[in-house]
Amino acid sequence: MRRIWNARFSPLLAGGTLRDRMVACLGALVGVLLAALTYREVSPFPTPLLAAPIGASAVLVFAVPASPLAQPWSVVGGNAISLVVGIAVIALLPQEPLAAAPAIALAILAMSLTGCLHPPGGAVALSTVLAAPALTAPDLAAFAAPILINSVLLVALGWAFHRYSGHSYPHRPVPVKWREAPPAPPAGIVMADVDQALADLGETFDVAREDLVLLLARAEAHAARRLGAPAPVAPQPLARA
Template identity: 65%
Template sequence: MRLFKPLLAGGNLRDRLVACVGAFLGIGLAGLTYAEISPFPHPALVAPMGASAVLLFAVPSSPLAQPWSIIGGNCVSVLMGLAIAQLPLAPLAEAGLAVASAIAIMSILRCLHPPGGAVALSAVLAGPAVAAGHYELLAVPVVLNSVLLVAIGWFFHRYSGHSYPHRAVPVMWRDVPAEPKPSVSLEDVDKALADLGETFDVSREDLALLFGLAETHALERQKAR
């Protein structure tokens, strides 16, 4: 369907439906499991988990959706947010500093995860309970929700047709040319990225694999003429 083509390169109706099913199961099961095992059953879910679920189930190949990105990114972000919330700053200054600090720490630790910004922001806007020192009311849900969501995503993607944690190899049941031999190296990819001066939500290894497969298809097309 043309409706789904502009969203993401490679996206199709099947993948969107799979993502919807995954998000439904992931969020539901994570919330139910958390409510059963946590000493702080409410809230069973924190809002940024919805954004984590979008990445995990809709774009599981994204570097931003990998297990360390989700768990590490959300956990360090809640810590940064709670720390910033203790500073004697105006609320808006705390909010901006919390998100900025979360981005910095996630980048250093190689676990950049966009919902982490929302986690950090939630910490400084959490209200009187957290302000009074009850940090566990936010930290525990964030940590357990993240771990549970990744565990559910790992199991779900065993059957979704996508590799997770993602590896830059063709999915086994896909009909792709055997043993593509790209002339483009990772160093070439790095130079091209430097030329463009942009950051893309795809790994270097995936780009090299994509270019290799594209070259293989181009050669097959030329031979067929």
């Protein structure tokens, strides 16, 4: 039964623990509550049209703060750029059903080119396309304000919150403070090795290259300690190739 449970219901995110999930729940509770209060104060609309994307952003900021998709520029830039893309698309293609697909596709392209890919940005672009035809120009400004303000507030809260959670945010490739790590020198792996391995696999992973180097270094150190061998020593310093 335990094997079936682990196979079917274990977390898919590597490294996630119950403590991490509880910390994420607390952060998201505070972040989304602040977003709701902000929306009530700055938006004239009774229905929080752009609340869903902020909820998705909160999951990334508090549950996976090491993800490149959760970094400050990804959250603020991704949501803002997707908002602009949605407005531009609906101006050129006023029929919402037809505008939805190009809005999301162009939002992905714009976020990728500007280095701020953020999954909730797709929801921002879609929400903008669906809501914009019913709004006047002044309404559109009031519609856009909550997503921009809440994106900034969410990043600020994430920065303050993770000062106490033990995780770095904005993320830096360093071990989590409250987890014990073996005092070993870095592994003999450089960025060029990681880049070549990623090219061999042909996949895109939601983890920074620097974190991959740190992970592999720690894995080698643990393997060396388990086997009773000296920890591997890097033949050259870890640096970008």
